[in-house]
Amino acid sequence: MKNIFSGFNHVLVVEMNDEGLYGFGQLGAILRARYCDPKIQGINKTDGLTWKVKEILERAKTNMSAGLRKL
């Protein structure tokens, strides 16, 4: 996983759960704890519906334009 992550500038974990107290979903938090990599960020929602493709793309773009969160 570490090698995979190293090939990318940003790692966005797409989940249907809340971003939690620290800004990561539940898998996102596991990956942050395991790899201590600040480029791991979350894209989360809890509206009870499956992800639409355009939602993922829009959220990814928003995330990028907002810049990475500071640790």
Next chain:
Amino acid sequence: MSDTIEKVPSSGGAPKISPINEVVIRIAGNSQDGIQAIGGFLARLAGRSEQEVMTFMTIPSTISGGPSIFQVRIGSGEVLSSGDDADVLLAFYQHSYEDHIGSLKKGGIVLYDSDHVEPKEEWKKDYHHLGIPISGLTVEAIGGTAKDKGKNIFALGLIAKMFDLNLPKIEKLIGERFTGKDPSILNNALAAFHAGHANPLGNVLETFKFVDSQKKDGQQVVMNGNEALAYGLIAAGVRFGAGYPITPWSDIMELLRRELPKYGGTFIQTEDEIAAISMAIGGSYAGRVSVTGSSGPGISLKTEALGWAVMAEMPLVIVDVQRGGPSTGMPTNIEQSDLNIAVNGGHGDSPRVVIAPANVEDCFYTAIEAVNIARKYSVPVIILTDQGIATRIEAFTEPNLEKVCQDISPNLTPVADHKPYDLSAADGITTHLAPGTRINSGKYPIVTGLEHDELGHPTGSPKLHMQMTAKRRKKLQALGASLPVPKIYGPPEGNILLVGWGSTEGPIKEAVDRARAAGDSVFLGSHQAHQSAAARA
């Protein structure tokens, strides 16, 4: 599809027939209207026509019903999600029309029941409106009832006409749906269907026809995720299960209760969740991996017994069909918020395996994988699925049952000696021995939730606790090391990596495809689905 829509018919008045690759149809009504039945017919028809299909539905959590939708996306090529926006909206009521017009593509078709829907002038310029008195014409065709029964099948006939669907196949599906019921029910359904299909659709709209499917890789089966998971458990050799009903897990236990006796098995509805997991542990203890399952709140109740299975190193499969939580939460909403409890829930250090299927087909094979991991590592395995994948219908290549079905009957072959918690075992991996197996050394072990020595005898030794805790950890580390590296969908380098698990696989892959097709090469995708989250991470 909407790019091809024209309102003007071809010369001679006959509707023009345009070829299409795929279509997204959203059916909106109330939960008692049988709209899930229409969607189910369409999905099954697509599966039997070698097409790809994916559905999505919302249902109210109240017994009395309420507004509900069923969306079906059918394609002659690859279908990875149920579609963002619909090409066709079938609206039975005013609220269906007003609440879902926003989900229709500009230029899309609104097919509405003009007995109940008054279209809005301001929307007519953006969408093709086609009003048919569905309720009235259904009554004319088959006679009326207080609940307008049959109008869903009439509407299915309209859709069949619009998309030039295969009539004999639909008639066969309708026949199968009403098998075993009073013949008049089937006759009424067919009469309603044919009346809908005979409707001229307002004489103004072009109709559509799917191009031939590119998918020719064998016979397809069509089912939802809950069905695929349940059949996967049966194929894996599971013959005993116990559960307590809760949405959306109940479908699995209903299917197992119906099907397991055909294979010599049993499924029991217990008095509560704790009894269910305890009984399943008993089945596994007897020598054959057993299953229990639930949804969010029920999983919370099972966690103490889950800890027992971890401590006793008992193979067990636990299905968690996630829904919106916490507590009773949102029973019919889709959510992936049980990962924390699946991976970490419980007291003490209690490592277990968690697997999340990525699609309906994967539900079938994940069930088999879960059983095999549980047996090999003597560990509870949680299958983490969700409401979306549970009710989603997909078509996939029929599994080769002769190849995948396995016999996991208890092996009672006598052994020279047996230590269920052998500390010298490689990677800490030991297997459970069914009671009744002759042990020639005469030293018969026990299993217990107390910390124990190698033969299962309770101990208060801190040293043994440390060694046994490490043993329970090491076997999962060994499992983690044996798992394949997660697949990358696309090149191994880029700007953005999307990571997902479980049922999000399809939409993420389609997001990657769409972004890259648009020249937005920053998006690449990856998946961690179908892995052991705990062991892998």
